[in-house]
Amino acid sequence: MNMSFDAVYYEPNALDYELGKMLQAKYADLPWVEIENHNHIPELTAADNRNFPKLKSHLIIGVRKTHKYVPNHKVSDWLVPYTSSGCRAMCLYCYLVCNYNKCAYLRLFVNREQMLDGLLKKAAAAPFPQTFEIGSNSDLVLENTITDNLRDTIERFGSEGRGHLTFPTKFDMVHPLLNLNHRGKTIIRMSVNPQDIIHRIELGTSPLHARIQALNHVADAGYPVGLLIAPVILLPDWKRLYDELIEQLADELSKKVRQTGFIEIILMTYSFVQNAINTDAFPGAVQLLNRESMTGRGRGKYCYRKDIRIEAESFLRQKLSQQLGTMPILYIS
Ligand code: SF4
Numbered sequence: 412m413n414m415s416f417d418a419v420y421y422e423p424n425a426l427d428y429e430l431g432k433m434l435q436a437k438y439a440d441l442p443w444v445e446i447e448n449h450n451h452i453p454e455l456t457a458a459d460n461r462n463f464p465k466l467k468s469h470l471i472i473g474v475r476k477t478h479k480y481v482p483n484h485k486v487s488d489w490l491v492p493y494t495s496s497g498c499r500a501m502c503l504y505c506y507l508v509c510n511y512n513k514c515a516y517l518r519l520f521v522n523r524e525q526m527l528d529g530l531l532k533k534a535a536a537a538p539f540p541q542t543f544e545i546g547s548n549s550d551l552v553l554e555n556t557i558t559d560n561l562r563d564t565i566e567r568f569g570s571e572g573r574g575h576l577t578f579p580t581k582f583d584m585v586h587p588l589l590n591l592n593h594r595g596k597t598i599i600r601m602s603v604n605p606q607d608i609i610h611r612i613e614l615g616t617s618p619l620h621a622r623i624q625a626l627n628h629v630a631d632a633g634y635p636v637g638l639l640i641a642p643v644i645l646l647p648d649w650k651r652l653y654d655e656l657i658e659q660l661a662d663e664l665s666k667k668v669r670q671t672g673f674i675e676i677i678l679m680t681y682s683f684v685q686n687a688i689n690t691d692a693f694p695g696a697v698q699l700l701n702r703e704s705m706t707g708r709g710r711g712k713y714c715y716r717k718d719i720r721i722e723a724e725s726f727l728r729q730k731l732s733q734q735l736g737t738m739p740i741l742y743i744s
Contacts, residue, residue: 466514508688519554580600658734
């Protein structure tokens with residue numbers, strides 16, 4: 412993964428924090444541009460769609476002000492706004508793009524102690540143990556290569572936290588997590604797709620083989636694990652692609668993952684905004700919007716037609732029960 416940046420946009424008060432100072436030293440060679448608010452950087456918002464890859468090469472540093480937890484009903488009970496949002500990679504379907512329009516660049520929030528304290532407090536006050544999704548706004552394994560934030564998060568939650576933390580990732584840089592004292596309270600979910608889709612659509616993420624090995628390693632290190640087949644993208648030869656993916660998973664996942672892990676499956680949704688950006692910024696890329704197989708879902712969003720979803724679901728369930736029958740499928744959405 413290319414984790415180089417070409418400029419840092421920063422809120423001045425971010426430099427009062429320990430992490431802000433660390434980042435200031437780490438990226439001292441780059442131009443630093445002062446901003447008022449990480450949520451509103453007019454010169455970047457006004458940029459042309461064609462500049463999307465260029466925007467992704469900026470790093471934004473600020474203080475997170477909103478800490479509102481959103482109830483969730485899948486693997487976790489709560490979605491937690493945590494230490495970053497956005498990402499340096501450029502998956503063509505990334506839902507962060509549709510939420511933030513062009514502003515899906517990596518934003519790091521330096522008030523990490525405040526966020527972790529709040530999380531521990533919420534976990535302690537809940538009537539029964541809860542699971543907190545801390546990676547719904549960014550990829551924390553990728554972020555961790557810059558901030559080392561997962562160390563404190565996982566170890567403090569391990570010793571003081573009640574319930575579980577969880578996050579998904581598309582990256583294999585899990586080595587710094589392997590010796591942490593997690594006490595089984597952090598569930599790591601590896602997001603996978605056929606290698607051909609990773610190569611052509613999940614630009615800048617880790618290859619499939621490396622992701623599978625990383626999942627094996629974290630399971631060996633005692634973390635509870637899951638496999639996220641997401642987003643399922645129904646390209647013309649999707650059956651062959653997902654058949655090969657499931658075969659490779661069955662061959663390469665360790666016995667421990669196959670016996671203790673669970674599976675989640677999410678079919679792709681795509682948006683008008685993403686289509687506009689991708690058309691201008693990646694003119695030669697795979698076309699993800701298929702007006703024959705997709706239908707409108709909410710404002711400016713598209714998902715696969717119901718009959719096509721049913722076919723994909725039954726295909727995946729059948730292949731998975733043949734090849735990875737010991738891993739429960741929690742949901743397909
Ligand atoms: S790795 Fe995740 S957060 Fe980053 S661009 Fe891809 S989908 Fe978005």
